[in-house]
Amino acid sequence: MPPRRAYHHGDLRTALIAAADAIVREQGLEGFSLREAARRAGVSPGAPAHHFGSVKGLLTEVALLGYDELARYLAPPLEDTTESAEGTVRRMAHGYVRFALDHPGHFRLMFRSDAVDRDDPRYGDVSARALNGLAAAACAFDKASGQTEGRIFGTWAAIHGMAHLILEGKAQYLFGTASADAVVDLALAALLARLPSPPD
Amino acid sequence: MPPRRAYHHGDLRTALIAAADAIVREQGLEGFSLREAARRAGVSPGAPAHHFGSVKGLLTEVALLGYDELARYLAPPLEDTTESAEGTVRRMAHGYVRFALDHPGHFRLMFRSDAVDRDDPRYGDVSARALNGLAAAACAFDKASGQTEGRIFGTWAAIHGMAHLILEGKAQYLFGTASADAVVDLALAALLARLPSPPD
DNA sequence: GATGATATCTGAACACCGTTCAGATAGGCG
DNA sequence: CGCCTATCTGAACGGTGTTCAGATATCATC
Numbered sequence: 001m002p003p004r005r006a007y008h009h010g011d012l013r014t015a016l017i018a019a020a021d022a023i024v025r026e027q028g029l030e031g032f033s034l035r036e037a038a039r040r041a042g043v044s045p046g047a048p049a050h051h052f053g054s055v056k057g058l059l060t061e062v063a064l065l066g067y068d069e070l071a072r073y074l075a076p077p078l079e080d081t082t083e084s085a086e087g088t089v090r091r092m093a094h095g096y097v098r099f100a101l102d103h104p105g106h107f108r109l110m111f112r113s114d115a116v117d118r119d120d121p122r123y124g125d126v127s128a129r130a131l132n133g134l135a136a137a138a139c140a141f142d143k144a145s146g147q148t149e150g151r152i153f154g155t156w157a158a159i160h161g162m163a164h165l166i167l168e169g170k171a172q173y174l175f176g177t178a179s180a181d182a183v184v185d186l187a188l189a190a191l192l193a194r195l196p197s198p199p200d
Numbered sequence: 201m202p203p204r205r206a207y208h209h210g211d212l213r214t215a216l217i218a219a220a221d222a223i224v225r226e227q228g229l230e231g232f233s234l235r236e237a238a239r240r241a242g243v244s245p246g247a248p249a250h251h252f253g254s255v256k257g258l259l260t261e262v263a264l265l266g267y268d269e270l271a272r273y274l275a276p277p278l279e280d281t282t283e284s285a286e287g288t289v290r291r292m293a294h295g296y297v298r299f300a301l302d303h304p305g306h307f308r309l310m311f312r313s314d315a316v317d318r319d320d321p322r323y324g325d326v327s328a329r330a331l332n333g334l335a336a337a338a339c340a341f342d343k344a345s346g347q348t349e350g351r352i353f354g355t356w357a358a359i360h361g362m363a364h365l366i367l368e369g370k371a372q373y374l375f376g377t378a379s380a381d382a383v384v385d386l387a388l389a390a391l392l393a394r395l396p397s398p399p400d
Numbered sequence: 401g402a403t404g405a406t407a408t409c410t411g412a413a414c415a416c417c418g419t420t421c422a423g424a425t426a427g428g429c430g
Numbered sequence: 431c432g433c434c435t436a437t438c439t440g441a442a443c444g445g446t447g448t449t450c451a452g453a454t455a456t457c458a459t460c
Contacts, residue, residue: 009438030314034418044439046420051437055418113368114230124373149374150386153365157387158354161361165353168313173324174349186350187357191391208408208455234447244410246449251408255447 013051015041017061024062024105029115032105034058059109060117066106067126071133073099078133085141090188092134093159097184100163107167131156162187213251215241217261224262224305229315232305234258259309260317264326266306271330273299278333285341290388292337293359297384300363307367331356362387 009015019040023032034055035045052058077083077091100107109115116123131152138155139148162184165171171183209215219240223232234255235245252258277283277291300307309315316323331352338355339348362384365371371383 012437028314033416035416045418046440047438049419111364111368111370114228118369127370128373147386147389150390153362153371153374153383154358154387154390157361157365158358158391159361160365161357161359162353164311164364165357165360168311169318170311170327171353173328174353183353186347187354189347190350190354191358212408233445235445245447246411247409249448 009041009043009047012041012043012047016043016048016051016058017065020058020062021065024109025103028105029108029112032059056115056117059115060120060123062106063110063116064122064126066103066110067130069103069106070096070099070110071130073102074130074133078137085137086192088137089141089155090192092137093162093184093188094181096134096159097163097166097180100167101180104167107163111164134159158187158191209241209243209247212241212243212247216243216248216251216258217265220258220262221265224309225303228305229308229312232259256315256317259315260320260323262306263310263316264322266303266310267326267330269303269306270296270299270310271333273302274330274333278337285337286392288337289341289355290392292334293362293384293388294381296334296359297363297366297380300367301380304367307363311364334359358387358391 016037019037020032022040023036034048037058038045038048041047048055048058052061073095074092077088077095080088080091083091110127134156135152138152141155162171166180166183171178171180175183175186216237219237220232222240223236234248237258238245238248241247248255248258252261273295274292277288277295280288280291283291310327334356335352338352341355362371366380366383371378371380375383375386
């Protein structure tokens with residue numbers, strides 16, 4: 001990463017987002033600093049301010065990329081039309097948890113409302129898009145129970161709770177060193193066993 | 201909080217924990233700093249190091265206090281023996297979420313494995329104790345489904361997920377400005393509706 | 401009670417952080 | 431060409447956690 005020759009970067013905004021994304025991916029959120037991102041982009045510490053206002057602005061962009069990536073993890077189960085609705089929910093749970101473990105820095109950032117510009121309108125859009133699939137699966141699976149928002153949120157909460165607790169090391173109190181997939185399967189078995197009869 | 205007269209504090213360790221706990225309670229985790237805690241205790245910035253090693257050590261103590269408080273929020277539903285098992289789980293979910301909203305700084309800290317000394321043995325003890333009640337309720341309620349650890353973790357994950365998502369403002373995408381209690385009720389309705397028949 | 405060992409705390413230093421801002425530089429456009 | 435505006439520099443400021451030699455107090459032992 002040799003120092004730029006030109007005084008003007010050309011596309012500093014994009015470069016800073018890429019640098020920040022890489023830091024969060026490599027070192028997690030604690031390893032991130034605005035100055036380090038500037039350093040990687042070969043630019044002075046004051047440069048990011050013009051493009052992002054503050055560190056929150058830059059981290060918001062990284063969080064948005066995280067939602068895109070999450071959507072990619074959740075897509076395959078939906079595209080497989082041969083799967084039952086219950087199977088789809090199952091596979092999305094595994095995908096959600098795998099995303100959290102594959103991209104812990106992004107996952108944590110996405111749910112750190114203090115580190116991010118919560119009021120960015122794109123933020124709501126992207127999270128809605130990422131969860132559209134989950135919403136569809138939850139509704140298809142869970143036709144009989146409660147009203148729509150309750151179904152979606154209940155499913156989301158159960159899956160998100162697994163991911164968060166596993167990521168932060170809380171599952172080991174119950175399961176020792178069992179794999180995340182095994183933990184998810186056991187929890188799903190308990191949560192889905194309540195179902196009266198598998199739909200379609 | 202006038203400056204101490206004595207060179208030695210007397211019980212600095214306790215004073216620092218109390219100060220840190222107060223900061224987290226008043227200003228949240230982002231408002232916390234080791235130096236501010238030292239300032240409140242009327243002591244130099246280097247003093248905490250001797251008692252806690254690093255900032256993680258002090259924050260671990262605050263997190264432990266958080267678990268105690270959580271246990272207090274979860275206790276009443278268990279003590280009410282007239283309640284059905286489902287009702288107990290319901291009330292514990294509301295208690296868990298209320299704790300998160302009443303003590304956001306503590307809640308976030310308790311699940312920030314980067315900010316805390318994860319390997320502190322007391323950490324596992326206290327979290328186990330706080331969740332014992334939840335475990336008992338989950339098992340009593342959910343006799344038929346899955347094996348024990350799966351039942352406990354599934355219930356915990358669902359409840360924790362609600363609390364986390366609500367606290368970080370993610371429920372508003374689905375429910376607007378609805379109260380947390382209403383959101384929890386709707387999600388519980390969907391999750392519990394799957395039950396074949398109410399036990400006992 | 402005096403003496404020595406040990407625990408405790410100070411205060412200055414260090415490296416780093418995010419943010420600000422006057423000024424240097426470049427590109428776009430008349 | 432010359433100007434205007436966006437962009438970026440680099441130094442400064444106040445803040446952070448951590449380290450450490452040295453000052454101070456407590457405690458055990460004589």
